Structure formats: C-alpha cells, structure tokens
Amino acid sequence: MKKSAAVLVAVMLAVPLASLASHHASSPSPAASGGSTLYVGGDGPGNYTSIQAAVDHAGDGDTVYVYGGTYREHVTVASSITIVGASTDAVVDARANDTAFTLTAPGITLHSLHIRNSGGGRADALISSRFPATSVTDCLLSRARQGVIADGTSDVTVHNCTFSRVAKGVSLLSCRDTNVTNSTFFKTGIGIWAYETTGIVIRDIFSEQGGTGVMLRAVHDVLVQRSTLSSNNENQVNLYAEYADGIQVDDCHIHDSGFAAHFEECTDVAMTGCHIHDNKIAVRFSESASCTLTHSDVYANDVAVYLVAAENSTISHNNLEQNYVSTLAADDSACDARYNWWGSRLGPVDEVHGSVMRVRTYPWLQAPENHSRTAGAQHAIRPADLDGETDSAPPLSADNDTDGDGVPDWWEEQYGYNPEEWNDHGRLDPDNDGLNNVEEYRTDQWGSHPFQQDLFIEVDVMNASYGLTEKKKQQMTAAFAEHNISLHIDDGGMGGSDVIPHEGYVNYATLVDLYWTYFLNEKPGCWRKGVFHYVILSDTLFKTMPGFVFIGWDEADSFALSMRYYMQEIPAVFQDHVHATVFMHELGHTLGLFHDLYPGIDNESSLIPFPLPFIEGQLTYIRYLSCMSYQYAWQILDYSDGSRGRGDFDDWGHVDLTFFQDSHWG
Ligand SMILES: [Ca+2]
Ligand SMILES: [Ca+2]
Numbered sequence: 001m002k003k004s005a006a007v008l009v010a011v012m013l014a015v016p017l018a019s020l021a022s023h024h025a026s027s028p029s030p031a032a033s034g035g036s037t038l039y040v041g042g043d044g045p046g047n048y049t050s051i052q053a054a055v056d057h058a059g060d061g062d063t064v065y066v067y068g069g070t071y072r073e074h075v076t077v078a079s080s081i082t083i084v085g086a087s088t089d090a091v092v093d094a095r096a097n098d099t100a101f102t103l104t105a106p107g108i109t110l111h112s113l114h115i116r117n118s119g120g121g122r123a124d125a126l127i128s129s130r131f132p133a134t135s136v137t138d139c140l141l142s143r144a145r146q147g148v149i150a151d152g153t154s155d156v157t158v159h160n161c162t163f164s165r166v167a168k169g170v171s172l173l174s175c176r177d178t179n180v181t182n183s184t185f186f187k188t189g190i191g192i193w194a195y196e197t198t199g200i201v202i203r204d205i206f207s208e209q210g211g212t213g214v215m216l217r218a219v220h221d222v223l224v225q226r227s228t229l230s231s232n233n234e235n236q237v238n239l240y241a242e243y244a245d246g247i248q249v250d251d252c253h254i255h256d257s258g259f260a261a262h263f264e265e266c267t268d269v270a271m272t273g274c275h276i277h278d279n280k281i282a283v284r285f286s287e288s289a290s291c292t293l294t295h296s297d298v299y300a301n302d303v304a305v306y307l308v309a310a311e312n313s314t315i316s317h318n319n320l321e322q323n324y325v326s327t328l329a330a331d332d333s334a335c336d337a338r339y340n341w342w343g344s345r346l347g348p349v350d351e352v353h354g355s356v357m358r359v360r361t362y363p364w365l366q367a368p369e370n371h372s373r374t375a376g377a378q379h380a381i382r383p384a385d386l387d388g389e390t391d392s393a394p395p396l397s398a399d400n401d402t403d404g405d406g407v408p409d410w411w412e413e414q415y416g417y418n419p420e421e422w423n424d425h426g427r428l429d430p431d432n433d434g435l436n437n438v439e440e441y442r443t444d445q446w447g448s449h450p451f452q453q454d455l456f457i458e459v460d461v462m463n464a465s466y467g468l469t470e471k472k473k474q475q476m477t478a479a480f481a482e483h484n485i486s487l488h489i490d491d492g493g494m495g496g497s498d499v500i501p502h503e504g505y506v507n508y509a510t511l512v513d514l515y516w517t518y519f520l521n522e523k524p525g526c527w528r529k530g531v532f533h534y535v536i537l538s539d540t541l542f543k544t545m546p547g548f549v550f551i552g553w554d555e556a557d558s559f560a561l562s563m564r565y566y567m568q569e570i571p572a573v574f575q576d577h578v579h580a581t582v583f584m585h586e587l588g589h590t591l592g593l594f595h596d597l598y599p600g601i602d603n604e605s606s607l608i609p610f611p612l613p614f615i616e617g618q619l620t621y622i623r624y625l626s627c628m629s630y631q632y633a634w635q636i637l638d639y640s641d642g643s644r645g646r647g648d649f650d651d652w653g654h655v656d657l658t659f660f661q662d663s664h665w666g
C-alpha cells in the first residue's frame with residue numbers, strides 16, 4: 001500500500017518551501033483600483049500601528065497595506081476594501097479567542113496574510129462573513145476551530161490558500177456560488193464543509209493527513225475537479241456527501257485512505273476521469289440513484305465499488321484491476337457495469353459479488369482503456385513551520401517550585417530530580433508515553449508516573465447509563481498492565497467526563513463541534529489535548545454506523561461509538577462485553593493500529609456479506625486473535641502479540657502511545 005504514497009511524498013519533499021514564499025511574495029493588491037492606500041506597520045509617516053485603525057479610516061474601494069509583523073487583533077471590516085499583507089510574514093493573531101476578521105460589508109478581499117489562533121467558541125473563526133463577494137486569496141490560515149465561515153451569502157472565493165491545523169477549513173453554510181480553488185488542507189478535521197449550499201466549485205485542492213477532505217450535506221450543483229485527496233484518516237472518508245444532488249467529480253486523485261468517496265442518499269453523482277487507489281473502499285453509493293463512475297482507474301483497493309441499495313448506477317469504461325477483496329460488490333442494487341476492463345480478457349471471473357443484485361457486465365473491454373493520469377493537484381506544500389509561534393497556555397502554577405521549572409519540589413524529589421536544578425520538564429518524557437513531565441505532574445493526582453507508561457482516556461456520554469462496566473474496565477486495564485501500560489479512564493473522576501446533549505443526527509461535522517465543546521471546553525489551549533484520548537458514547541452515528549476514529553481538530557485522538565447500534569445488534573447478555581471490545585478496537589486505532597499498518601486490522605473481507613471473499617478473508621486472518629480484526633472485534637478484549645504464526649500480527653509491539661499526538665497515514 002505504500003509505494004505510490006512514497007512517490008508522492010518524494011514529489012512533495014522536492015517542492016522547495018521557497019516556492020511557497022514566491023507564491024505569496026507578490027503583494028500588489030488584486031483589487032486596488034482607484035481607491036487610496038493606507039499603510040499599517042512599517043516606518044512610513046502616517047502609518048497606522050493597528051489594522052483596525054487603518055480599516056476604520058478606509059472607505060469603499062480603498063486598500064489597507066499591512067507590512068510584515070505580528071498584529072494581535074480582532075478586526076471588524078465594515079467597508080468594501082482590500083487588505084493586503086506585504087507577505088505572509090504579516091501575521092494576524094487572534095490570541096486564541098474570538099474571530100480574527102469579521103466582515104460586515106460586501107466586496108471585501110483579504111490577500112497575502114497569515115491569520116491564526118482564533119477562539120474555540122462555536123462561532124469563532126479566522127474569517128467570518130455574512131456578506132457577498134468575500135474573497136480570500138494567497139493566505140495562510142492556521143490553528144483554529146474554523147478557518148473561513150461564509151454564512152447565508154454568495155460569491156465567496158477562497159483561492160491559493162493553505163489551511164493548517166484548522167478543525168473546519170472552509171465552512172459554506174446556506175450559500176450560493178462559491179469557489180474554493182488551488183488550496184491546500186493539511187491536518188484539517190474537515191477541509192471543506194458545505195451545508196445547504198448551491199453552486200460550489202472545488203478545483204485544484206490538495207487535502208492530506210486530516211479527517212475528511214470534502215464533506216457535503218444537502219447541497220446542489222457541486223463540481224470537484226483536479227483535486228488530490230490522500231492519506232486522510234483511515235476511519236473517515238476523503239470525499240463524503242449525504243442528501244445531496246448534482247455532484248460532478250472530474251479528474252481527481254484519491255488514494256491511501258480508508259474510504260475514497262462515499263455518497264449516501266444522493267442523486268445524480270458523476271465521477272469521471274478519476275484515479276483511485278490504495279484505499280480500503282474506493283467508491284460507495286448507498287441508497288443513491290443515478291450515480292456513475294466512468295473513465296476512471298480504480299486499483300489496489302480492498303473494494304473498488306460498493307453499491308448498497310443503489311438504483312440506476314452506471315460503472316463503465318473503467319480499468320478495475322487488482323482490488324483485493326472485491327471489485328464490484330452490490331447489495332440490493334442495480335447497475336450497468338458494461339464496458340469495463342477487469343484485468344483479464346475473460347472479464348470479471350471472480351470480481352463481482354453480491355446479493356439481490358441486477359448487474360450487467362457483458363460485454364467487457366478486452367484491453368485497458370488509456371486514461372491520462374495527470375489528475376489531481378500536485379502543489380502539495382507541507383506547511384510544517386506555520387505553527388511554531390503560538391501563544392502557549394499559561395504555565396501551571398506550582399507551589400514551592402524552587403527552581404521555577406514548572407514542577408514543584410515534592411514531585412521532583414519523589415522521582416529523583418533535583419528540585420534546585422532547572423529541568424526542561426516540558427520536553428522530558430523518559431517513559432516515552434507522550435506525556436512530558438509537566439503533564440505527568442498534572443496527572444499525578446490520578447496515578448501517573450514519569451517512568452511508567454500511562455494512557456488517559458476521557459469519556460463523554462449522551463446518556464448517563466452508557467459506559468463500561470467496572471468488570472470490563474478491570475479486564476481492559478489488566479490487558480494493558482500486562483504490557484506495562486497503566487490505563488486511566490476518566491468516566492467521572494478526573495474532571496473531564498460529561499453527559500452531553502442528545503443529537504438527533506451525528507456526522508463528522510457534529511463530532512467536531514462536540515469535541516470543541518465537551519473536550520476542549522472551547523479553549524484551543526486546553527491542556528487535556530495531547531494528554532487524554534477522547535471518546536463520545538453517542539446514541540447514533542450517521543444513520544447506522546457502529547463506531548470510528550475521528551479528527552476533532554488536527555489529530556486522530558478521538559473516537560465515537562453508537563450505543564443504539566450495539567443495543568440493536570447484540571443480545572443484552574453480551575452487550576457489556578461487546579461495548580468493551582469495540583471500545584478497545586477504536587482505542588487501538590488511536591494508538592496507531594490501522595489497516596495500512598497491517599491489513600488484518602479492519603479486514604473488510606470479514607465484514608463483506610458475500611460468501612467467497614468472506615471465507616477467504618476469514619481463513620487469511622484466522623490466527624490473528626485481536627479485537628482489531630473485524631472477525632474477533634466483538635469477542636476478544638485484547639490485542640494480539642503476533643505469537644500464533646501465519647496471519648497473526650504483533651499489535652502490542654506496534655502500540656504507539658504518541659500516535660494520537662501526531663497521526664499520519666499512507
Ligand atoms: Ca521544580
Ligand atoms: Ca512521560
């Protein structure tokens with residue numbers, strides 16, 4: 001699964017960071033025409049020292065030019081002006097509260113700025129607009145709950161921007177005619193989130209190492225073109241749409257992720273010219289009608305096309321090769337699958353699986369079609385250095401901290417440090433459990449130890465009756481203890497556990513909001529992030545999803561389980577045990593155990609309801625006695641140690657207690 005990713009990474013590394021600088025160096029205003037220019041920073045006569053002061057003195061058509069520097073401001077813009085940074089060294093820092101730019105007039109352009117650190121409240125964003133013709137170009141947007149919010153407006157343009165560590169990059173809510181182009185989304189929980197919006201063009205975007213690249217709900221007339229979505233959270237979907245119609249996906253490159261494209265209750269979806277490989281499930285149409293996949297290369301996925309209650313689908317003129325579990329799986333679906341290349345002149349010999357399906361495959365192609373594989377933006381730039389300078393959380397006040405290193409004397413004495421000699425406890429992590437010594441001290445009250453690996457989990461529930469039983473907690477704790485890891489579950493005793501409100505419908509966007517409200521408590525600097533793994537025991541997830549890992553901000557430190565799913569699926573007598581095993585399964589993902597590490601993890605073959613691939617999958621992984629295998633996920637409350645021979649895997653040897661602080665795939 002790794003070779004194409006390696007090529008891509010090589011390409012990405014070959015892009016010098018200087019090209020980022022040159023992208024953003026051109027400072028002339030794209031919209032300056034006729035108005036006057038006001039200057040902020042710099043040392044010219046009459047220059048303003050704050051952006052807000054200059055903005056307040058600017059009128060429609062004027063330009064505010066911002067010299068390099070860091071401006072710790074919240075700016076409200078009430079006239080139709082252009083704000084231009086000298087380069088992205090012009091930094092607007094909202095100091096982890098409120099919104100950086102609130103736009104209250106039509107026709108405002110923000111160009112060539114680095115905007116960062118907005119607040120953690122529900123409405124806080126780097127840029128928030130309810131007025132038409134908002135334009136954001138050549139900007140860097142980092143560290144925020146929300147990047148650009150456009151709400152109830154039209155003619156929104158986001159062009160040539162980079163989003164890094166933003167929980168929701170671009171939110172389009174009840175908008176018309178919006179464009180997001182030439183932009184990069186890195187470590188974004190959801191890159192582009194569109195709701196009840198009509199007319200969206202997404203072109204030449206790149207999304208990597210986040211949760212979901214593009215998420216669409218109740219939208220119409222969407223074009224996703226020439227975009228690359230890759231290596232996003234293996235438990236989420238690169239391109240997800242629900243209750244939407246009129247979606248065209250052209251020339252996109254989607255690879256090395258869990259699910260490439262998933263359409264739920266959609267109509268009129270047309271994917272063409274795409275290049276989709278090394279995913280678990282490439283394309284899924286569920287309860288959807290009139291969906292097509294044509295002229296695409298779909299290979300090296302576990303399942304290439306998965307139809308569930310899909311009507312009137314067309315899968316034609318594709319090259320469908322070397323998909324490991326099934327090429328076309330159809331459950332209660334009808335599909336025209338003629339004119340495909342199935343990897344053999346004999347056609348789909350053992351490639352199509354299904355039940356209650358009406359699939360036509362004959363005639364098929366006798367040779368692969370020649371598709372150009374130039375699909376997808378290739379301008380990936382890892383904005384690795386964007387996040388160095390942030391306002392850090394205030395230090396924990398420590399009583400009797402003689403050497404002022406943030407950790408009190410008694411703790412240092414207890415663990416053999418010299419309380420009169422300054423230690424870099426914020427970086428020291430002698431037991432390599434991801435908790436530095438300051439965090440070990442903070443969690444000392446709950447039994448952590450700087451020389452003994454600790455694993456903390458915060459559990460929030462939608463119903464006070466949800467949760468693990470004491471007996472199951474003890475069994476799970478014992479399993480970890482056997483591998484010298486102390487498991488600490490906060491389901492009430494460590495200050496984080498909440499009973500959170502019922503949500504009628506929970507999707508990835510809902511989970512991001514719950515994460516910010518009930519885990520971070522709306523504070524971007526919340527110290528529990530990176531210390532606790534976060535769990536939501538939800539009533540439901542989507543319509544019928546059982547559970548998955550999600551990214552609430554920038555890392556895969558969280559998972560959610562649907563309690564109703566298990567109440568319906570599992571006899572009451574087994575429920576306590578199954579809750580525990582699936583809890584441990586999703587927890588394992590946040591410890592770095594994913595399908596791309598070992599294909600027996602989340603082995604789709606054991607789930608697919610069709611006999612042949614099912615039996616094959618069962619036999620392949622029969623010795624892998626782990627809750628990470630779908631085969632045993634409801635039975636075994638443990639990970640495997642790889643000692644059982646062929647098909648087994650050493651989960652315990654691969655547990656990475658720091659993965660949830662720096663998650664990555666592909
Ligand atoms: Ca000290
Ligand atoms: Ca530690």
Ligand SMILES: [Ca+2]
Nearest residue numbers: 449452453454
């Ligand atoms: Ca420890």
Ligand SMILES: [Ca+2]
Nearest residue numbers: 496497498518
């Ligand atoms: Ca909580």
